[in-house]
Amino acid sequence: MEYLFSGMIILLLACFSCFTYSEALTSNNGNITIVWDLMNWTPDGYEAIVTTYNYQKQRSIPSPGWKISWRWARQEVIWSIVGAKTTEQGDCSKYIGNIPQSCVRKPTVIDMLPETPYNHSNCCRGSPWKPGLASSFILIVGSAGTSNSTARMAVNFMFTAPKQQYICGPTKNVVPTKFTTSDSRRTTNAMMTWSITCVFHKAT
């Protein structure tokens, strides 16, 4: 009787892990898409709006929110960021006077809580961030190209959330995003748009 019971427990555990495994393999659970819109050129780089869409059917991003990291193509720095925070400043010693927020080659940025005073749309989801919603932050990138033939895509994106592991695909150059003003009377285009798609891999 006891053997039978522990046998059932093992079977149950095995089935539970086989369920999460096969769930991870099916792509019809949706995805997380990161859209990197280059909005304006600056004297040494550009301003970007980075918007992440939770296109997953069921999965919310739990507290305290997402974490996104990438690797710069060259020696880019983050002069400033609104609506998210960098976790590390790194070695900015070659800058005097005006010091960037972050000089690391592989920066990590984290979401801010909804209570943060904000002035751009989709800022600061914190948690729980529900499916179907977007979360965005604004980056001023320096030491980057200042035209769309010299700016380089950031690569090796990683998207993580508490107890959730995702796998991200390559950065792709896509059709520039169209923006419509709030009175819908004028549309503008991003100068260039890069896109990264990530899928849920496993619970951690």
Ligand SMILES: *[C@@H]1O[C@H](CO)[C@@H](O)[C@H](O)[C@H]1NC(C)=O
């Ligand atoms: C991600 O999900 C969106 C919304 O369902 C879909 O339009 C898009 O094609 C998906 N991207 C990929 C690479 O599967």
Ligand SMILES: *[C@@H]1O[C@H](CO)[C@@H](O)[C@H](O)[C@H]1NC(C)=O
């Ligand atoms: C947004 O808020 C920041 C900090 O309060 C301020 O410096 C910036 O000018 C504001 N931007 C807009 C577009 O209102």
Ligand SMILES: *[C@@H]1O[C@H](CO)[C@@H](O)[C@H](O)[C@H]1NC(C)=O
């Ligand atoms: C290149 O940048 C210009 C503005 O600097 C923009 O109007 C144009 O659409 C961009 N071209 C491409 C192919 O993205």
